[in-house]
Amino acid sequence: MSELDQQLRELVIAACKHPPGSAPRQRNLTRVIRLVSPKLWHENVPYYQDAVQQTWVYFCRHICGNYNPELGSVPTWLNAFLKFRLLDFRNATQNDAITRVPSQIERDGEVIDRIEAIPAKPVADPLWEAVEAWARADVTGELKSLHIKGHPEVNAQMLILRRLLSETKWKDLADEFGVGIPALSSFYQRQCMLRLRNFGKSEGYIDSN
Amino acid sequence: MTQSIDDFALPLPITQIIRQTAQEFANQQPNPQKLEQVRLNTLAVLVVHNYLQLMEIPSSLTASDSWNRVLRLCADVADLQVLGLGRLECRPVLPNQTLCRVPPETWSDRIGYVVVELDEAAETAQLLGFVPRATTETLLLNQLRSPEELLDHLAALRHPQPSLVANLSQWIQGAIDESWQTLEELLNPAQLSPAIAFRGRLGTQTPSKRIDLNGVAAVLAVDARPLADESTDICLQLHPPIDGFLPIGTRFSVLNEVGEVELETTATGTEDFLEWQVECTSGDRFSVQVSLNEVHITQDFII
Numbered sequence: 001m002s003e004l005d006q007q008l009r010e011l012v013i014a015a016c017k018h019p020p021g022s023a024p025r026q027r028n029l030t031r032v033i034r035l036v037s038p039k040l041w042h043e044n045v046p047y048y049q050d051a052v053q054q055t056w057v058y059f060c061r062h063i064c065g066n067y068n069p070e071l072g073s074v075p076t077w078l079n080a081f082l083k084f085r086l087l088d089f090r091n092a093t094q095n096d097a098i099t100r101v102p103s104q105i106e107r108d109g110e111v112i113d114r115i116e117a118i119p120a121k122p123v124a125d126p127l128w129e130a131v132e133a134w135a136r137a138d139v140t141g142e143l144k145s146l147h148i149k150g151h152p153e154v155n156a157q158m159l160i161l162r163r164l165l166s167e168t169k170w171k172d173l174a175d176e177f178g179v180g181i182p183a184l185s186s187f188y189q190r191q192c193m194l195r196l197r198n199f200g201k202s203e204g205y206i207d208s209n
Numbered sequence: 210m211t212q213s214i215d216d217f218a219l220p221l222p223i224t225q226i227i228r229q230t231a232q233e234f235a236n237q238q239p240n241p242q243k244l245e246q247v248r249l250n251t252l253a254v255l256v257v258h259n260y261l262q263l264m265e266i267p268s269s270l271t272a273s274d275s276w277n278r279v280l281r282l283c284a285d286v287a288d289l290q291v292l293g294l295g296r297l298e299c300r301p302v303l304p305n306q307t308l309c310r311v312p313p314e315t316w317s318d319r320i321g322y323v324v325v326e327l328d329e330a331a332e333t334a335q336l337l338g339f340v341p342r343a344t345t346e347t348l349l350l351n352q353l354r355s356p357e358e359l360l361d362h363l364a365a366l367r368h369p370q371p372s373l374v375a376n377l378s379q380w381i382q383g384a385i386d387e388s389w390q391t392l393e394e395l396l397n398p399a400q401l402s403p404a405i406a407f408r409g410r411l412g413t414q415t416p417s418k419r420i421d422l423n424g425v426a427a428v429l430a431v432d433a434r435p436l437a438d439e440s441t442d443i444c445l446q447l448h449p450p451i452d453g454f455l456p457i458g459t460r461f462s463v464l465n466e467v468g469e470v471e472l473e474t475t476a477t478g479t480e481d482f483l484e485w486q487v488e489c490t491s492g493d494r495f496s497v498q499v500s501l502n503e504v505h506i507t508q509d510f511i512i
Contacts, residue, residue, distance in 0.1 A: 020265050022364070023361055023364035026266075026360045026364075027361070030219060030357055030360065033263075034219050034220070037220040038220075046225060048332070049222035049224050049333070050226075052222040056222075056263050060265070128239055128282050131279055131282060163284070163314075164283055165238075165240065166243065166285055181313050182313070184313070185312075185313030185316055186316070186317055188284075188313075188314055189314055189316070189317050189318055192283075193274070193284060193314065196283050196284075197274060197280055199279055200279030203279070205277060206271055206277055206278070207234070207270075207271070207276045207278065208271065
């Protein structure tokens with residue numbers, strides 16, 4: 001058995017002495033991921049990293065109890081699992097190909113990925129205009145009334161409008177108003193972001209997972 | 210420094226769904242600068258989210274500002290809400306960068322800052338490490354602490370210091386409870402050099418414990434030795450965190466059994482460590498208290 005295999009085996013034993021979610025278990029599992037990563041089987045396929053992620057999920061959930069050191073080293077065990085996942089992905093892709101237009105086409109003898117061949121173009125989103133309109137309107141007058149102590153001109157409305165799309169640099173705002181970046185950004189986080197967060201929630205601008 | 214980042218960087222996958230989500234969020238941005246910022250931030254947040262799932266640390270994307278479309282437009286945020294603890298900022302860097310940008314709008318309301326290197330060509334990320342606090346716009350990557358210390362940091366936040374009484378008579382017999390590690394495990398090699406740590410009598414195996422002072426990780430080391438007259442000689446040291454000095458104003462006190470301060474010293478920000486030496490007899494009780502601002506951490510001892 002190689003020195004690495006021995007080390008991995010000890011880390012697994014150490015991890016499994018502690019309950020799931022405990023720091024010593026997490027630390028040892030993390031060390032195994034770090035050490036095994038360069039030893040993982042590699043394939044140049046689009047779903048390779050998905051298979052690796054599934055392998056780590058399986059490893060972290062099932063190493064304690066399911067791994068038998070008599071039957072092989074930790075990298076061997078994980079590579080066997082990884083190859084099965086790659087096979088699953090390959091089969092799923094092939095089944096897909098039967099029922100759907102192939103995602104890869106050949107053009108002038110060159111394989112072209114149809115999806116990647118579509119140029120990604122930014123979708124103009126009117127949301128920033130909605131945010132700007134909301135801040136300008138300041139229906140309750142709250143945004144204008146909230147300001148940094150002693151600086152009525154440095155109010156929430158002004159900061160939201162100037163920081164929209166990160167257009168004005170913190171440094172420039174600090175120079176312009178003679179207020180330090182820590183004071184400006186702290187006010188922005190506590191007052192402006194709180195209200196922007198609530199605006200986003202109330203308008204349903206929260207992405208799903 | 211202790212280890213280099215290359216030693217502790219943790220490789221993690223960038224899956225297809227991570228790439229798709231990042232591209233989708235990026236495409237909502239109205240200019241190329243925001244597009245790239247949002248894309249990289251989203252990649253970093255999702256890589257960390259997946260890692261925390263592996264570690265069975267629950268985190269919520271939808272409770273994070275990075276998942277709020279309004280805040281993505283108005284701030285450079287890459288936060289991930291760790292359930293029950295708070296927002297962990299996940300900052301992206303590209304390969305070969307030596308520093309990481311930390312936007313001012315992320316300087317407060319964070320439980321820590323994780324730096325994620327994104328190698329998109331290889332579809333892999335490296336969790337480079339973390340710092341508990343940030344107060345400047347640039348963070349040098351060689352200041353990062355290891356991913357394992359991130360795990361300890363999160364655990365310490367979830368379970369504030371257990372105040373178990375440490376029984377020093379049992380220590381002398383060799384029975385030291387599991388919440389104590391050794392000085393060697395908690396300090397870096399520079400701090401362990403004979404010139405610094407062992408000017409006194411402490412050794413690499415001295416029982417030690419990390420103390421979390423609002424994100425500053427100091428180390429308490431305790432050495433107990435029996436004396437000929439049945440009394441016990443105890444040396445207490447408070448070492449600074451791996452990346453610097455004890456914060457100015459850190460108080461290191463010894464309290465008697467009714468909680469009155471008997472000995473107290475305050476860090477000026479330049480000491481290699483703070484130290485007290487006390488002599489006790491069997492049955493004596495005392496406590497060590499470490500305080501910074503409003504945070505007080507107490508460890509009780511019995512002989």
